[in-house]
Amino acid sequence: MAAHTLNIYMLSLGRMHCHIYGRNVHKALNRATYATALSTNNSSPNKGFPDRGSRGPIIRRPRREEGEPRKDRMPVDQDWTAVYPTAAPFRPGSVPLPVRMGFPVKRGVPPEKKGNLELIKIPNFLHLTPTAIKKHCEAMKLFCTEWPSALDTNVKCDEHFPIKIECKDYVSAGTSIRNPSARIVNLRVKLSSLNLDDHAGKKMVKLLGERYCKETDIITIITDSCPVRQQNYDYAMYLLTVLYHESWKTEAWESEKTVADMEEYSWEDSPSQKNALSTLVRMQIAGEVEGDAVRDKLLGRPEVQEYRESVIRLMNEGESESSILQYREAVKKLLKL
Amino acid sequence: MAPTAVSNKLKATHRKQFQELQEAGEKGERERTMTLHRLFPLRLRQTIAQVRLLHGSGCGHQLEEVAMEPELRKETSVFRTQVNDPACQSERHLGQYYTLPTSHLHTIFPHGLPARYQQQVKTFNEGCVMVRQPALELISYLKAADYSKPAVRYLLYGLKGSGKTMSLCHTIHYCSTQGWLVLHIPDAHLWVKNCKELLPSSYHTSRFDQPIEASNWLRNFRTTNERFLSKIKLRQRYTWTKRESTEKGSPLGELVDMGVSRVKSSSDVVGAVLKELRLQAAETEESEGFRLAVAIDGVNSLWGRTTIKKEDKSPVAPEELTLIHNLRKMIDNNWCGGAVIATLSQTGSLYSPSSAYLPKELLGEEGFDSMDPFIPVPVSNYSEKEFESCYLYYLDRHWLQHPHSKTDEGKKEIIFLSNRNPSVLERLCAFL
Numbered sequence: 001m002a003a004h005t006l007n008i009y010m011l012s013l014g015r016m017h018c019h020i021y022g023r024n025v026h027k028a029l030n031r032a033t034y035a036t037a038l039s040t041n042n043s044s045p046n047k048g049f050p051d052r053g054s055r056g057p058i059i060r061r062p063r064r065e066e067g068e069p070r071k072d073r074m075p076v077d078q079d080w081t082a083v084y085p086t087a088a089p090f091r092p093g094s095v096p097l098p099v100r101m102g103f104p105v106k107r108g109v110p111p112e113k114k115g116n117l118e119l120i121k122i123p124n125f126l127h128l129t130p131t132a133i134k135k136h137c138e139a140m141k142l143f144c145t146e147w148p149s150a151l152d153t154n155v156k157c158d159e160h161f162p163i164k165i166e167c168k169d170y171v172s173a174g175t176s177i178r179n180p181s182a183r184i185v186n187l188r189v190k191l192s193s194l195n196l197d198d199h200a201g202k203k204m205v206k207l208l209g210e211r212y213c214k215e216t217d218i219i220t221i222i223t224d225s226c227p228v229r230q231q232n233y234d235y236a237m238y239l240l241t242v243l244y245h246e247s248w249k250t251e252a253w254e255s256e257k258t259v260a261d262m263e264e265y266s267w268e269d270s271p272s273q274k275n276a277l278s279t280l281v282r283m284q285i286a287g288e289v290e291g292d293a294v295r296d297k298l299l300g301r302p303e304v305q306e307y308r309e310s311v312i313r314l315m316n317e318g319e320s321e322s323s324i325l326q327y328r329e330a331v332k333k334l335l336k337l
Numbered sequence: 338m339a340p341t342a343v344s345n346k347l348k349a350t351h352r353k354q355f356q357e358l359q360e361a362g363e364k365g366e367r368e369r370t371m372t373l374h375r376l377f378p379l380r381l382r383q384t385i386a387q388v389r390l391l392h393g394s395g396c397g398h399q400l401e402e403v404a405m406e407p408e409l410r411k412e413t414s415v416f417r418t419q420v421n422d423p424a425c426q427s428e429r430h431l432g433q434y435y436t437l438p439t440s441h442l443h444t445i446f447p448h449g450l451p452a453r454y455q456q457q458v459k460t461f462n463e464g465c466v467m468v469r470q471p472a473l474e475l476i477s478y479l480k481a482a483d484y485s486k487p488a489v490r491y492l493l494y495g496l497k498g499s500g501k502t503m504s505l506c507h508t509i510h511y512c513s514t515q516g517w518l519v520l521h522i523p524d525a526h527l528w529v530k531n532c533k534e535l536l537p538s539s540y541h542t543s544r545f546d547q548p549i550e551a552s553n554w555l556r557n558f559r560t561t562n563e564r565f566l567s568k569i570k571l572r573q574r575y576t577w578t579k580r581e582s583t584e585k586g587s588p589l590g591e592l593v594d595m596g597v598s599r600v601k602s603s604s605d606v607v608g609a610v611l612k613e614l615r616l617q618a619a620e621t622e623e624s625e626g627f628r629l630a631v632a633i634d635g636v637n638s639l640w641g642r643t644t645i646k647k648e649d650k651s652p653v654a655p656e657e658l659t660l661i662h663n664l665r666k667m668i669d670n671n672w673c674g675g676a677v678i679a680t681l682s683q684t685g686s687l688y689s690p691s692s693a694y695l696p697k698e699l700l701g702e703e704g705f706d707s708m709d710p711f712i713p714v715p716v717s718n719y720s721e722k723e724f725e726s727c728y729l730y731y732l733d734r735h736w737l738q739h740p741h742s743k744t745d746e747g748k749k750e751i752i753f754l755s756n757r758n759p760s761v762l763e764r765l766c767a768f769l
Contacts, residue, residue, distance in 0.1 A: 271706040279670055279710060282487045307710065319695040324713050331710045335489055336481075 069093035081135060084126040090119045095126065162193040163240075167229055185232040187221040187240065194244060202263060203254075204247040265315035267308045276307060276334065283335075303333045416726040416733070418468070423476060423511035430468045432722040434730055437464035437510065445513045448523045448557045449632075451502050453763060461734050467726060469500060471716045472507040478712065479511070479676055484628060487670040490677040490708055492636070494696050495716035498760030501680040502634055504716055508678055512630040517675070518565050518614065520667070522554070525635045526685030528660050529643040535653075540605050544659045545645075551603035551660060555596045558610070565627065566590030569617060575609050577602050589613065608663040615667060618674035629675030631667050635686065636679035639665055640704035642688050668707060679708070719757040727759070731766050739769040 070093050083094055092113040100110040101118045113119055151157050166186040170179035205212055212219050221239055223232040267273055280298050310330040314323050418433040420426055442464050458464040493501045512519050528550050538544040569589040576582040583592050596606030618629035639661055645653045655661045668677055681699045696713050697705050731737050741747040755762040
């Protein structure tokens with residue numbers, strides 16, 4: 001107890017001293033004051049292994065020396081498909097490339113491939129080199145028939161076979177060969193290849209909604225509601241047939257189509273036409289009788305036609321500096337009559 | 338040695354001017370060049386320049402430039418013009434500032450100028466407007482138009498802060514100096530939002546009145562068009578209440594005064610005023626007619642949405658407001674003898690994206706159909722020359738205090754930061 005207190009007193013004295021002499025002194029003093037007495041010398045014969053006491057040492061098979069890695073014994077013209085015949089994880093000894101992967105430490109480089117978990121984690125396609133795929137094709141040729149020689153260009157294919165069906169098959173290593181994603185059927189057809197007139201075409205586009213792409217003019221129908229691929233294919237063909245026939249029919253309520261429903265802007269019977277006509281009429285000398293003849297005569301004038309073009313462009317294409325300038329020129333010509 | 342030799346060459350009458358030049362020269366070289374250009378006509382300037390070259394003074398490259406390309410120098414460094422009448426301005430004056438006479442400032446623009454510009458006028462003690470291409474174009478159209486035909490609608494559009502309102506004010510100045518009657522609505526957006534008092538209209542049951550805005554506007558209208566108020570006589574009798582009415586044949590001033598004093602019926606007074614002016618503008622000059630200029634800033638608010646709500650919290654459509662309803666009637670081109678000049682404005686507008694500036698975007702379908710056919714006039718950011726002018730003007734007014742802003746590098750920085758947009762430039766220079 002007394003020694004303890006003496007120790008503490010020495011501590012504090014040491015600390016007081018360190019304030020006078022500096023930090024190094026503190027460290028030295030620290031070591032001196034805090035020295036503990038337990039020694040760690042163990043009497044275990046096995047290096048690094050824990051002490052098993054009376055049970056005796058663990059008997060392990062002696063480790064054999066590892067041979068030369070395969071990459072050092074690879075000739076340049078070897079058959080790569082023999083090295084990676086199937087999908088396999090990355091083996092640093094089998095791949096003769098000096099690949100590095102990983103985050104570099106400060107002022108360092110990415111770690112090398114030996115023992116690199118990052119390279120093992122990622123998927124690799126070393127089993128799918130062009131040579132390997134050629135071999136696959138050669139093997140599959142036994143099960144295929146000849147491509148018809150008449151269909152040598154894409155255009156001819158589109159002409160004779162406008163509908164294109166796409167299905168996916170899935171293979172995976174596992175107990176079951178089934179994959180529910182294999183039931184999805186993707187049907188693509190160009191709208192222009194269908195026999196539709198003006199009204200039918202517009203109605204078809206409205207019915208399709210998002211399934212129609214305006215830029216490429218392709219209808220895409222994707223069906224996945226049935227469990228079997230055959231059923232989905234039948235359903236997709238049925239949808240196409242129904243759409244086609246429905247768009248040819250004209251219902252009674254279609255006559256209520258408003259200006260807001262129109263796909264494109266038409267100048268005839270638009271407020272713009274009325275405005276232009278009324279302005280022109282007012283600008284004429286007040287003696288002229290208003291009637292259909294006058295109206296047609298006014299409409300036939302080149303300025304009015306130019307004005308009509310510019311308004312249609314403005315409405316359909318949207319606004320831009322050039323379209324507004326065109327509109328301006330047209331209006332200037334119209335009003336300076 | 339050089340100054341005395343030069344003064345010997347010049348006539349004695351120019352001596353006083355030359356002393357001014359010397360004083361200006363003491364202030365700085367740029368001041369000297371500017372005063373040089375202002376005081377001496379071109380021919381004399383060439384003489385002075387050549388004389389100076391002969392005597393080999395230290396002005397160096399600037400005067401050499403003057404001698405060789407006097408035209409170019411004149412355009413880039415002279416930013417003021419003495420031609421203060423908009424009717425006489427032409428392409429020669431593009432990029433130059435002209436001064437608005439103070440009397441005009443108070444009468445023509447009691448409420449028309451943008452707020453920041455009004456502050457600038459107060460600071461600089463003068464109102465200077467730059468002559469720019471859109472305004473000149475509009476004025477040329479107004480000069481060339483035939484006023485027996487229906488009113489032509491012009492629409493100023495452009496990016497935010499590019500100078501639409503200022504171009505409008507320039508055009509209004511022209512119309513005023515030509516003796517037109519100017520109906521200036523400074524910001525139509527103010528009529529569709531933040532309305533403190535909304536009264537149901539007595540004239541039409543489904544409409545709403547805005548007495549405060551209407552009476553404010555009438556007051557400003559009175560200030561602007563004093564001389565017309567006694568000349569124009571009413572064509573119709575207007576009854577306000579059982580006891581009050583304005584007789585046919587009484588002057589317009591009486592109607593306006595009544596509107597200002599009787600705030601409750603001021604919106605209807607505005608409607609009556611607009612109707613009268615529309616009917617009477619059609620007359621020719623001989624029979625005491627006048628030309629009518631309807632200038633509306635922020636015309637896209639007439640067809641947009643409002644933030645005013647009725648008592649049952651349902652929104653009020655613009656056409657249910659008397660003021661807006663009457664204003665829409667003015668925009669129709671079924672009257673002759675004037676012009677409608679409008680500006681699009683996104684800044685005060687409601688429910689429109691801040692990047693919108695093209696006519697159809699801001700006007701909407703309805704607005705476009707109402708204004709159609711109109712002449713759109715684009716207003717863009719400052720060109721190189723206009724920017725130079727503005728920069729020199731600020732330097733002249735000692736607005737740019739920061740020493741770095743006077744260097745070439747500082748100028749390049751200012752161009753980069755503001756992208757030559759007038760309002761951004763103005764705000765930026767306020768900090769310097």
